[in-house]
Amino acid sequence: MEQKFRILLAKPGLDGHDRGVKVIAAALRDAGFEVIYTGLRQTPEQIVNAAVEEDVDAIGVSILSGAHMTLFPAIKELMDEKGLKDVLLFGGGIIADVDAKKLADMGCGRIFGPGTPTPDVVKYLKEALPGKREKEQIF
């Protein structure tokens, strides 16, 4: 069977604008990904816990509230703590280029801004994900 990539999409914090994340969820679903959408107002702990349970290949975070410089690093830190070092963290929202650059330096993946054509996101994930997860000795 062809490898299925699993993507967790999440909206952290108090921001209730979920049109964008739903568009991305539909686009990724239609591109053959298994998308786990966790809904609104998630804490970084909830997001990373869900990522552990779902064994995802990537976490996509949508933030339109301006709190991205707090939330992304918090999520990244928890990911490292929980052993999700080989899981891709990417995102989208109203995020200035300078901030996206800083986030990239912290180990985040691409940040997609308003007006991004959905095939760009699909293409990015299809290139970034194969071979990204470490193969572990199962038993």
Place this chain on the structure above:
Amino acid sequence: MTVLDRFFEKDRAALSRIISFIENREDGYLRLLSRLYPNCGKGYKIGITGPPGAGKSTLVDKLASYYLEEGHSVGIIAVDPTSPFTGGALLGDRIRMQELSGKGEVFIRSMATRGSGGGLAAATREVSMVMDAFGCDIVIIETVGVGQVELDIAEVCNTTVVVLVPESGDGVQTLKAGLMEIANIFAVNKADRQGSGRLVSEIRHMLDTRQKRDDWNLPVVKTEAVNNVGIEGLKGKIDLHREFLLSQKSAEERLMERARYELNMITRNRIIDTVVPELLDEQTVNYYARIISEGEVDPYSVAEELVSGIDIKKKVKV
């Protein structure tokens, strides 16, 4: 240290990895299952099924809370459909299960059906086994929103709850075969809506008029999952059904029954996975398809001929 070593040390990430390994049918997954098998059999499996939008996820969320309060370790498998056109899936059941993680030992896993019919994914049963081996003594399985004939859940679970809503249909729907027959318990959810009393009495009427299979008095419970109303009563009925099952058969009989079922199913699946592709390789299929389509032979004779070629002389004698 292997993932399995960490699994036995109760590492949740290891449980998650092993579920994926089984779900993806990676090389060696059968050997892994036989390693886990001796640790299985303690978990009680509860199935929640019903039409889309009936409130199954919310019900699971609330039901699981009661089990967590009693100190159980709860595994939840939430199945949503894979698109037959793109192979993708949107798994959204977790949205209704936000508050659970703070309440105790709970592990929620979403699964896509990946082409399997029957309301479950092909690996759902095995994933429930993995959770059982991990130490989840309650495993709740939520099917995709089902129609009338998706009945696999009853095979996998000990107790099956069919969730209906007042909008589910009229009295004739309750008389139809299929979904209505697999229930051990009915939950009429969204019971605050108009028509719930009528649905309850229609289900009761259906139950009164049909042939009973055993001595279990099938309960009909009203619930409002969103408002956490009636859930404790539902849990009470589930626990009662569990006691009923225990009273029906001795432990030896139950183990024998489980062994018979598992052996049958595992062997059948192995035949489908190994013998069938050998027998029906592309070349063979194309060859016979051509002569069947040209009217030279019929498919029944060809199937007979192909099957007669299987050598069962090596069958293990017991």
